[in-house]
Amino acid sequence: MEVTISPQDLARYVAALAYEKKARDIVVLDVEALVRYCDSFVLCTASNPRQVRAIANHLLRELKGFEGLRRGSVEGLNTARWVLVDFGDIVVHVFDEEARVFYDLDGLWSDAPKVELGDLAALLPDRTPMTQAG
Numbered sequence: 001m002e003v004t005i006s007p008q009d010l011a012r013y014v015a016a017l018a019y020e021k022k023a024r025d026i027v028v029l030d031v032e033a034l035v036r037y038c039d040s041f042v043l044c045t046a047s048n049p050r051q052v053r054a055i056a057n058h059l060l061r062e063l064k065g066f067e068g069l070r071r072g073s074v075e076g077l078n079t080a081r082w083v084l085v086d087f088g089d090i091v092v093h094v095f096d097e098e099a100r101v102f103y104d105l106d107g108l109w110s111d112a113p114k115v116e117l118g119d120l121a122a123l124l125p126d127r128t129p130m131t132q133a134g
Helices: 007-020 049-062 097-103
Strands: 024-030 040-046 082-086 090-096
Touching (some): 007 040, 007 049, 040 097, 049 082, 090 097
Antiparallel strands (some): 024 040, 082 090
């Protein structure tokens, strides 16, 4: 049975995965009515280049093979100040603190409605290690 997920729910899940790697200031913008190439932007901030890379790589790993999700380009991993990951309907922007302020995508896309995120931790898969019965 194929399970379908709406682009907004997928964007929330992507936001939760970023949250899992300690991303801050996570915002999901519904840009479907404003652009033709995607439905949502996920914006988040990391403390340093190592964390920027960790968040982007975590998303790529966790969403590999996700039903109906295509992986487009990944830009900016080398410098890790602003990494863009294109998942088709969802475009993720992982910024370091300075790049988030400088490029101000939140302000540039201020006419895009923000998606209510709710409890991001509740969207994450259970990662509790299985224990063997003794």
